[in-house]
Amino acid sequence: MESGRYVAVYGAYGHTGRFVVAELRQRGYVPLLLGRDRDKLLALVEAYPGLEARQASVDDPASLDRALNGAAAVINCAGPFASTAAPLVEAALRAGLPYVDVAAEIEANVDTFAHFAERARAAGTVVVPAMAFYGGLGDLLVTTAMGDWTAADEAHIAYGLSSWHPTGGTRASGVVSGQRRNGRRVRFSGGRLEYHDDALPTLEWPFPAPFGPQSVIGEFTMADVVTVPSHLAIAEVRTYMTAKAAADLSAPDTSAPIAVDERGRSAQTFVVDVLVRSGGTERRVAAAGQDIYAISAPLAVEAVDRILTGRTRTTGVASAGAIFDAPDFLRALSPHLSLHVPFDTRG
Numbered sequence: 001m002e003s004g005r006y007v008a009v010y011g012a013y014g015h016t017g018r019f020v021v022a023e024l025r026q027r028g029y030v031p032l033l034l035g036r037d038r039d040k041l042l043a044l045v046e047a048y049p050g051l052e053a054r055q056a057s058v059d060d061p062a063s064l065d066r067a068l069n070g071a072a073a074v075i076n077c078a079g080p081f082a083s084t085a086a087p088l089v090e091a092a093l094r095a096g097l098p099y100v101d102v103a104a105e106i107e108a109n110v111d112t113f114a115h116f117a118e119r120a121r122a123a124g125t126v127v128v129p130a131m132a133f134y135g136g137l138g139d140l141l142v143t144t145a146m147g148d149w150t151a152a153d154e155a156h157i158a159y160g161l162s163s164w165h166p167t168g169g170t171r172a173s174g175v176v177s178g179q180r181r182n183g184r185r186v187r188f189s190g191g192r193l194e195y196h197d198d199a200l201p202t203l204e205w206p207f208p209a210p211f212g213p214q215s216v217i218g219e220f221t222m223a224d225v226v227t228v229p230s231h232l233a234i235a236e237v238r239t240y241m242t243a244k245a246a247a248d249l250s251a252p253d254t255s256a257p258i259a260v261d262e263r264g265r266s267a268q269t270f271v272v273d274v275l276v277r278s279g280g281t282e283r284r285v286a287a288a289g290q291d292i293y294a295i296s297a298p299l300a301v302e303a304v305d306r307i308l309t310g311r312t313r314t315t316g317v318a319s320a321g322a323i324f325d326a327p328d329f330l331r332a333l334s335p336h337l338s339l340h341v342p343f344d345t346r347g
């Protein structure tokens with residue numbers, strides 16, 4: 001196996017990390033199994049005899065350097081990313097490797113852009129934060145919906161989730177983000193992140209069939225408010241979440257996801273419905289699939305594949321829509337995602 005096929009996965013034994021490891025193998029890559037817990041790594045190797053596991057801690061840069069040795073790229077699946085993103089990006093920069101993560105933490109994603117944009121660009125390397133369901137997919141959909149527009153007045157990204165059984169990592173990341181906001185809420189308005197204490201509105205969103213109209217929580221702000229404005233001139237970026245899924249997430253006793261198929265996916269279904277508006281014209285595109293954690297694996301691995309095969313548009317810290325050909329990327333995910341273009345006012 002050529003060395004360019006080795007991809008390091010930090011947090012390999014986590015729920016999302018396991019999907020990423022399986023997807024890499026499916027695509028002909030050899031995952032290097034990285035994480036901080038030796039026993040959990042050994043248990044994962046039992047499931048994947050022949051794969052190499054390497055223990056590394058974000059508090060020990062030398063251990064990260066050793067762990068990345070021989071890899072062609074690194075995918076960071078270990079969250080909260082407030083703790084892991086910076087040390088892993090630093091290690092990737094030292095090694096000259098592309099870095100992709102699945103961070104859904106707004107402040108951690110902002111930090112990645114703020115702290116590493118210049119150094120990554122100067123090094124000619126690529127850092128792609130939020131290359132997952134939240135942040136990455138929404139950005140690819142917004143970029144696709146924009147078509148030949150380079151600016152718009154508004155982007156609306158509505159998440160239709162049949163349910164949300166959060167993992168421990170999702171819950172821990174939510175706690176960390178909440179602490180970083182001092183319990184305040186955040187939205188993207190007037191071209192910037194705005195912290196506030198307003199109550200969140202409940203409204204109805206007309207999702208495409210079979211979801212149909214659903215009650216959603218407005219200003220349920222997700223990582224798309226970092227990825228989309230990082231490269232598109234849109235002053236208002238709003239995200240919405242089905243009220244049912246928001247209630248699942250906030251309930252302390254909602255169970256973790258339960259696998260229902262041979263790929264380990266849960267029964268959760270989703271549709272991400274995107275609307276961009278400029279003047280009086282709207283453009284819209286949506287994507288539907290199964291399991292928000294599972295879909296993050298083909299998103300992250302497709303990103304790495306495109307980076308390693310030179311199908312990129314820029315270097316430095318970049319979001320999915322900026323660095324990849326968004327419609328082409330979404331088409332490549334057709335085994336996992338069905339695209340809906342319910343109406344299109346271009347013409």
Ligand SMILES: NC(=O)c1ccc[n+]([C@@H]2O[C@H](COP(=O)([O-])OP(=O)(O)OC[C@H]3O[C@@H](n4cnc5c(N)ncnc54)[C@H](OP(=O)(O)O)[C@@H]3O)[C@@H](O)[C@H]2O)c1
Binds near residue numbers: 058102132135
């Ligand atoms: N953007 C998206 O749409 C999206 C999609 C999927 C996941 N995510 C994010 O990805 C993260 C992981 O989610 P998950 O579902 O895989 O959760 P999970 O199953 O609980 O796994 C969390 C993983 O992170 C590791 N980890 C946590 N803190 C660490 C630290 N300080 N140093 C090293 N490793 C650490 C854990 O290792 P230990 O077991 O040793 O603690 C474990 O491997 C979460 O932040 C989640 O929000 C985002």
